[in-house]
Amino acid sequence: MAWQPAAPAPASAVQTPPREARDTLFLLAVIAWIIAPQVGNLPVWCSAMAATILLWRAYLAVRSLTLPSRWWLLGLLLVATAATYATHRTLMGRDPGVTYVVVLLSLKTLEMRTRRDAFVIFFLGFFTLLANFFFSQSLLTAAAMLLGLLGLLTALVNSHMPVGRPPLLQAAKTAGWMALLGAPIMAVLFVLFPRVAPLWGMPGDAIAGRSGLSATMQVGTIASLALDDSVAMRIRFDGTAPRMNDMYFRGPVLSTFNGRDWVPLQSAFPLWNQLGADLQPQGDPVTYQVTLEANSRPWILVLDATPQKPALADRRVTMTPDLQWISDRPVTDLTRYTATSYTDFRYGPLRSVTGLKDYLALPPDYNPRTQQLANTIRSDPANAGADTPALVEAVMERLHTGGYTYTLEPGVFGTHTADEFWFDRKMGFCEHIASSFVVLMRGMGIPARIVTGYQGGTVNGVDGYWTVRQSDAHAWAEVWVANQGWVRVDPTSAVAPGRTGSIARLEAPRGVIATALSRVSPQFSINLRALWDAANNGWNQWVLNYTQSKQLNLLRDLGFESPSWEDLSYLLIGLVVAASLVGAAWTLWERHRQDPWLRLLHSAALRLRRAGLELSDNTPPRQMASLLRQHSAGQPAQLQPIGDWLLRMEAWRYAPHSDAHARRLGTLQREFRQLPWPQRIP
Known part of the structure; x- marks a missing residue:
């Protein structure tokens, strides 16, 4: 994923965009998806500026045009800084901070020339994704940001696949597998990480009220x-x-x-x-x-x-x-x-x-x-x-x-x-x-x-x-x-x-979709709303309302008589250590599962290198034996058995597989330990 400006191509010759343009458009779509839920919380000028920049960058990618100079970016940054200060009267705090990050994320796409620039955009994107939860922690927001997370991970994986034109679906599968593997760690941290405040919150939240009853x-x-x-x-x-x-x-x-x-x-x-x-x-x-x-x-x-x-x-x-x-x-x-x-x-x-x-x-x-x-x-x-x-x-x-x-x-x-x-x-x-x-x-x-x-x-x-x-x-x-x-x-x-x-109420006008559903099947509309409300309630009860008291109650259920923060920390540290041990055991098991023939050949190559024989990482056994014969003038009796053993190694590799064949590998492993490996080859 190079993100280099390519030479313009005739319109008639362009059937599908090159990989650079395709990857850029995908990343821009993910960024737009992440920013979209913020539109109601951002100043109008910020949303308009971000949308304009993303569309401009998409146009440049499709037409393979050169990116604007840094003077353009500097000018836009100064304008955005002044507008942020004029809107919020400060550059500190939640609202101006989120506004500024959205501007920086969109501007950074205009200087996306190298993979390093793309990585900066990825990290800004992750931060902007999290910033959505400063304003809303609803189930809908969480679902939308989960898709945004998978999109960013897909772009990140795709950027590490520089050769050819790998399909985005392949990168998406890898990203999904990574997210799935990280889910248990996320669940443990969610359950046990100490809570000293709301799950998402900042001091400025206190003044951002929602609609409701008034004091007058x-x-x-x-x-x-x-x-x-x-x-x-x-x-x-x-x-x-x-x-x-x-x-x-x-x-x-x-x-x-x-x-x-x-x-x-x-x-x-x-x-x-x-x-x-x-x-x-x-x-x-x-x-x-x-x-x-x-x-x-x-x-x-x-x-x-x-x-x-x-x-x-x-x-x-x-x-x-x-x-x-x-x-x-x-x-x-x-x-x-x-x-x-x-x-x-x-x-x-x-x-x-x-x-x-x-x-x-x-x-x-x-x-x-x-x-x-x-x-x-x-x-x-x-x-x-x-x-x-x-x-x-x-x-x-x-x-x-x-x-x-x-x-x-x-x-x-x-x-x-x-x-x-x-x-x-x-x-x-x-x-x-x-x-x-x-x-x-x-x-x-x-x-x-x-x-x-x-x-x-x-x-x-x-x-x-x-x-x-x-x-x-x-x-x-x-x-x-x-x-x-x-x-x-x-x-x-x-x-x-x-x-x-009774449950009779004066109903406010519904939206187009809700009205259509209620006309087609009123009962279906009611059941669908009940399911959505139940899902939201479950999210509220089990996620947003998972508080400090619930954490301590969990420790009581696990057998702690008077649970405290120290107990919670000890349990979290214990799980981290246990997970590390499991990871180490998995690594050892993976090593054991590695091809034993390759591992044995690698051990032989290490011993010969220590003795002074120049070998590459991919030198086959027959070539090793040939090099040994070239250096056997001074000590043929010592090096000849090693050369013969290497030839038997090669013969075993390409021989038909059977139970006897598998047992002969054990014989080769024992012979390896008994061979007179030289200290120095002249």
């Missing part, structure tokens, strides 16, 4: 989140799962409203601590295991309500007075924990306290018609003397019978969001409904607030895990009732009972 809610934001079908978390219940309408996973609680945005409580009262949780679980507990996807938020999502601390390794979690569990740091990698919850519970103050005034506050000059509606409901003779549950029931009945619609596309709301929902549009997503409901409750003098989180999920029939997606994001309300505390009220269930009581 603007009317309309959760509807946009429902268009995201990505996984938020996976759950495995110990025993029977709770009912769908009990699956409320609690997130941020929003209590302060400025007319447009809901934010966490901003109390003006010093007695806010009177609103402590005072959680009283009832009924049977539900124990389950959660695998939470990274979201760069500190929220530990659990079923409503969870009185005991979820079991997390290496994290401190605390529960706020409004029952939300919060970690001491954001969730920036896949996190698994076990929790025990009670879907039947009571919490909050049983009597009216000063702090409840926070949950009555409304911004002035907002939603006047909703305020008038609250006064009308209060003054209705049918509600005379009605308590809070009765008033809540009256509003829920209005939602159920008033022609209100649950939709993902209610349009853009104006200043008075509650007024528009109750009187104009009469349609909305869960946050429109919950926000309008809470505003109306507060207008009637009932303390109320919004709770955001996830509701429901779907069970995967392949592995039994429940999958909660971003599209399951939900907002509901809590109202305060005397002698009961805070009571959950989900006004969306009055508008669309299927949203909370």
Whole structure:
């Protein structure tokens, strides 16, 4: 694999590209495959520059044109450096580092003149391949990078086959065999190499959040989140799962409203601590295991309500007075924990306290018609003397019978969001409904607030895990009732009972392939998605979530009473030594399997060389005997037996094979040890 610029050939004479062009195009295709998953994480100029350079290099290879001068490369490098700094305001860190490496990899292809240049590209390619895992550790990314790895290995093997035009398939087979042989070593290192951080991670990962719930809610934001079908978390219940309408996973609680945005409580009262949780679980507990996807938020999502601390390794979690569990740091990698919850519970103050005034506050000059509606409901003779549950029931009945619609596309709301929902549009997503409901409750003098989180999920029939997606994001309300505390009220269930009581969901528009599959065979599409989700879940559970605690648990299973890092290191060193011994034994066995006749002839040649006879590595026995006769004038009695033995060696080599023939080789080996080998041949 020389990668030298060849002389241009007439277009009519070129039927297939020469080996140099073929190998270059293959390597460029592998590089493009490795860079492609990074496009969403790279600046637009970097992706465009890399694509342009790779296409330019391919054109030069196909037309056998001369590569650009180093001044061109220097100029492009300076431009890329300045653009990287202008984009990231630094040249250090994950994002600028990956950007710069991609630029260097693409530029290096423009000076690929020798095999040494190709080797530099190989190593840059391996690093770029690994850099993909800085941004995504999904099963799809791993599968794509495995193909990229095999492609780079194929190009590397092909570069060590300089003679002729060996087919790429031959190099690919060798590369595959190399990867297969290295798989056991990779598995051992994966299982035993000490883990002190996430499998892939850098400090910058903490600021690279994914989509998910927010600490604030603007009317309309959760509807946009429902268009995201990505996984938020996976759950495995110990025993029977709770009912769908009990699956409320609690997130941020929003209590302060400025007319447009809901934010966490901003109390003006010093007695806010009177609103402590005072959680009283009832009924049977539900124990389950959660695998939470990274979201760069500190929220530990659990079923409503969870009185005991979820079991997390290496994290401190605390529960706020409004029952939300919060970690001491954001969730920036896949996190698994076990929790025990009670879907039947009571919490909050049983009597009216000063702090409840926070949950009555409304911004002035907002939603006047909703305020008038609250006064009308209060003054209705049918509600005379009605308590809070009765008033809540009256509003829920209005939602159920008033022609209100649950939709993902209610349009853009104006200043008075509650007024528009109750009187104009009469349609909305869960946050429109919950926000309008809470505003109306507060207008009637009932303390109320919004709770955001996830509701429901779907069970995967392949592995039994429940999958909660971003599209399951939900907002509901809590109202305060005397002698009961805070009571959950989900006004969306009055508008669309299927949203909370079954697996019915408003589906976002699907892609072309998914739509085609669902039309051809809906059940096949469902089964295919279940299989893919189960495969992703297995990848998460067994690979991404293979943590330090799992390593130590493995040592316990192997018999270590109190495993530690020292034990893990000793075990890893022991396996390395054992593998080395096995390799040494394999080498000795291979030597033993080598042709014994060649080994015997090699030993004879060594002795004759030490005695002063000039022999090449490929000198046959008959020629050795002839050289001995030329030097036998001084000591014929000593050298003649050696010459005769060499002739018998040659005769044995070409004699018909039989059992007697095999035994004669043993005779030749014994004669070799008995021959009078000379110290010096004159």
